[in-house]
Amino acid sequence: MKTTIQEIDGKIVATLSGELDTAAAPQAQTDLQPLLESKGKDIVIDCTELEYIASSGLRLLLGILKDAKEVGSRVVLKNVNEVVRDVLDLTGFVSIFEFE
């Protein structure tokens, strides 16, 4: 599991690649800490290379979304593949995230 964070056109873009399972979640949590300090900037999470996500990963995304909403930022999930999309569907996350 690899994560990168960049700022592109005033948006914070986080790229997740690999498998976000329970074992990988604590590291990802640490890696994505900067997103919690977005200070009103919109967040884009690029999932193009995200192959798998478990509920621990979902909780991570939910935490980011909740914090962003508090400061009025948007969180957009980008290029979600079918496997991950199914999990988001099953958990109702499709209705609380924005997709691109």
Added chain:
Amino acid sequence: MDNSKRSWMSRIGIVVIAAIMVEIISVVQYQRTRRLMDEEMSVRSRVILNSVANDIAHTLELTETTMRENLWEIVENLPYPDSAFTSVRLLIDDNPHVVGGCLAFVPHYYPSKGRLFEPYGHKDGGKIVLEQIAGPDHDYTKNNAYQRVTASLIPEWSDPYYFGADSIRLATYSFPVFDDADSLAAVCGLDIDLSWLGDTLNSRHHFKSTYGLLLTKEGELVAGPPESKVPEAEVDLIVDIINGNAPESMVKGKLIQTTNLNRPPYWQLARVYSTEEVFARIRKIRLQNLLMVLLGLAILAFMINRYARNEKRLRETTAEQARIAGELEVARKIQQEMLPRTRVDGVYGTLEPALEVGGDLYDYYIRDGKLFFCIGDVSGKGVPSAMLMSVIHSLFRTISAKMESPSFILRALNENLCRDNESNMFVTFFAGCLDLYTGKLHFANAGHDKPFLITQSASVLPVKANLPLGVFPGTAFEEQECTLSPGDALLLYTDGLTEAKDQNRKNFGRDRVRELLDGCIADAGMTPEKTVQSLSQAAHSYSGQAPQSDDLTMLLVKYEPGELLQDRITLSNDTADVERLSAFVKDFCGRLELDHKAASSLRLALEESVVNAMNYAYPAGETGEITVYADSNRREVRFTVVDSGWPFDPTTVLSADTTLDAQNRPIGGLGIHLTRKLMDSVSYCRKGTMNVLTLTKSII
């Protein structure tokens, strides 16, 4: 009640109408007969009347003829005055009807005899008394008849009159007697006794009321029946009819027919008969017939009523039987529908109730890759047994859904059955649980027949008997186990098989079953279905014509696991170990050649379950193990997650509400929700000190 009264009334109505019709027919026939008989009687009566008239006329004519024949002798005696007495004797003597006679000579015919001379004779006893009766106090020249005859010179008959102390009815025939010089010499009078006329008139009657009358032209009675018989009013009536010149008339039920002698003295004859008397007999016969018919109808009505009532009863009974039969048929269907209908490879069962419904049952179904099956026999037969059977059936389903151990299942069943079991019914029962991936068979028995184990040969599975269900609460049912090899089978049956009776009440027996099973093992083409059917046929042909004595139930369970893929991994309760789990699942799914999506689903479901156990099974800070078994027969995948932590059933945790918005979303609860969504079944059971969570998913 109202209905039956109405139908009874209608039946009575029919009989009454029939009676009325019979009466109408009878009346019409009577009237027709009467008319015909009236005509016949009238004709006959007239024939009789005419015949009597002819008789009388003939008799009178005979009398006149007698006179004429004796006239020459009288004429010859005329020159001798005293011979007149001889002439009178002659006249009287010659005719039985003549009772007296006289010769009234014209005045001064014999100068020697003076002006009046009338020799007279009459019969007195056997003798004839002769005397001269003319005198100053008897001047016959003043007699009407004498005057008429001397004037007209034509014989005449007088009207009848009574004469003498005996009041004999007489009539006098007077005729002129001429001498040789053709001058009138005397008037001869002959007194004729008319009493014989009455006899002639009334000698030939068939009916008491019939009588004949002879009357003068003026209606004076000449002769008739004994007087008591004829009311005077009737005589007046007859006279009226004669005067009206009607040949016959019907008055007050009496037919009056008249005719006359058609010769001097032109007397009238009448014949009267009462049609009432004639028809009284016919009417009596008619009434008798009518009574007979009415009696017959009454008997018929009674019989119809009885028949109708019996038929109604029969109809009601038949309807009731049909209703019960219909309900039993429905019950039979329900019972058959309770039997498992999903086909499971290697499993075949049959239940043939002896009556419409039976007290046997069997069931099987697969849960968590394990085949749960049972067979039972409720004491007794028919509806009561069937009712208890359906209770047990649903109890088995309910209890075994949560429990895996046959021993526990039997125990729970027993407790349920013992509660309020006032009818003291009991059930012999055998329950088993076969792990389809391992062949491990757990079973427990409650007094049921020991099943056959079919391996290389057929043998009786060594099963502890135990008490049947429903006898004592708190009974323990020892759990036993064995492991089946692929191809091994178990035949469960009820005593309907081994105790099938032949004509001589001998049992089919276990040995026969064993022999038949051995035969089936030798035959490679025998499927479980064919094996069970051949056993059933054998039992039926053994019984022959004898009725099926008990419900016949069989369940054959054959262990046919197919090609199995099995693996296991033991993890510590550290989420870092999820990495190893991920690798394990990927490898397993790779061996099953599952695509990325399907493999990801299985991985996620298992990961969530295992992480759950890692996080919550053991107290914080304590290390523990979690073992994951993965099994597949290439049709289904089964994961079994086993830990030895606190008893904890994750399936009772509420799923996360996936409809809430981001702000209100709780962080937890997603794991079990995902597992449930992704797998076909998720079930938990506590086995000893272990939590066992089983996940299954079809991969076809």
